[in-house]
Amino acid sequence: MTETSSNPGVVIDDPSDERLAVFMGLRDHKLRQLRERPGGDMAGSFIGEGDVVIDRALRSGHHLECVLVDRARTEKTQALDLPSFPDTADVFLAGPDVLQKVAGRPELRDPIACFVRPPEQSAVDLLDASRTVLVTEGVNNPTNMGVIMRCAAGLGIEAVLFDPTSCDPLYRRAVRVSMGEVFSIPHARIDHLPQALSSLTEAGYATFALTPDANAEDISKLRIELTQKIALVLGAEGPGLTDETMAACDRRLRIPMKAGVDSINVGTAAAVAFYALGQARG
């Protein structure tokens, strides 16, 4: 986004304008996630906020449908001092009433963009193309999912498979927290854990459950052949993995922790585990 956009945009001051439909209900996190799921009325879209995220989405080839910006922001700068939005995108210059309805306040710092959701990737294809993958079960907190996607991209995870009880990595808050790194790491929905673990085994993966259980293997002692495919299986903070999924994994790994401290935040535990797996390959 080195140039200023040539897309002049269209002013929208009426909060009931139909073109704003995709930006409505952003603050009802649960409902919004349901609507963006497969089968939902917004299943074809995802939301990205802020210049960094929008830039990374565009660079990674996502199609921008429309973007909402604060009209006052463009007026203040005299020119349309905005990222270089494609000419094919609708740029909505929103007035204070519109922003109040969408964002709950009459001004907006970060543009809110609506992108076409890319076609679902096939888990089988991702497994073929990768050597180290992450599988999540019940990681339903969008902030944690965003932290995990950002670390995964930086620390050598090549693909993420998420179960139906995990947060959609393209959900707005997860995208934002990931700083747009979610676009650099392929991810696919899997229908059911622990059943999906058998597909992993068939594809040649060793499956490692991450757990705080003191009886599990110390991840720092792990040694992995360079060519061995591995899947790290991660549950939510608190409940952790279900008993079924834990039992279906080949091995159980723990991060060595000081006595008396039972666990660390799931995002930081994931980061340490990603790093440790990289080290285990030597």
Added chain:
Amino acid sequence: MTETSSNPGVVIDDPSDERLAVFMGLRDHKLRQLRERPGGDMAGSFIGEGDVVIDRALRSGHHLECVLVDRARTEKTQALDLPSFPDTADVFLAGPDVLQKVAGRPELRDPIACFVRPPEQSAVDLLDASRTVLVTEGVNNPTNMGVIMRCAAGLGIEAVLFDPTSCDPLYRRAVRVSMGEVFSIPHARIDHLPQALSSLTEAGYATFALTPDANAEDISKLRIELTQKIALVLGAEGPGLTDETMAACDRRLRIPMKAGVDSINVGTAAAVAFYALGQARG
């Protein structure tokens, strides 16, 4: 907190009741932090919220001054179904108007407790008693500070020194995010970085700056003598360490990262670095 409290509490329904003073202004994060600083009018207190945090604060010997609970919660359970607060603490059973003023909503799930702030610890004492410490510069986001304190406690950091531009580890949000682990790790305020680094050197510490700079040493290649004292010096996400502090450190370390990903969240970077330092000691 295995028993029910014998402390019956006192009902407060008037939001202007003077006994509520310590609970006022909780939602103005910046002002509250200023008021709790040395020299501030609330410098003698800190706030802890929720059963886990309050329990851990009590177990680690902190003195509970007073605690605010939702009156409706106690009425619903017929008995005072609350943690076992010491008899010396004032238990305020707050009505909806009080809760609205304090918490911005008329009900309260987690009790809010005000503790006596323990005396400031001496950095010199902490350095004498430790082998691996963390020094923070400009880590001013309370959530990040909380995540870092929780990881530090779990991953072998024995003490934390924080500079005046870092968040107070006993600030409410940091305490909450740390899940009360902040009480298990000694911490001390240092007046100025990079000057304080010379005290570390005098005390026998090797100082390691953490940086995303690709020219820094790979932390995974680090080997440390078992008895070598080390201080990891950590800056804020975004700006990182100041040039002066960076220059004053003995060595600069980076977490090995996939090409194209510039950095990960400061909390997760800290966690990986803590783990890697533990491994470097072998």
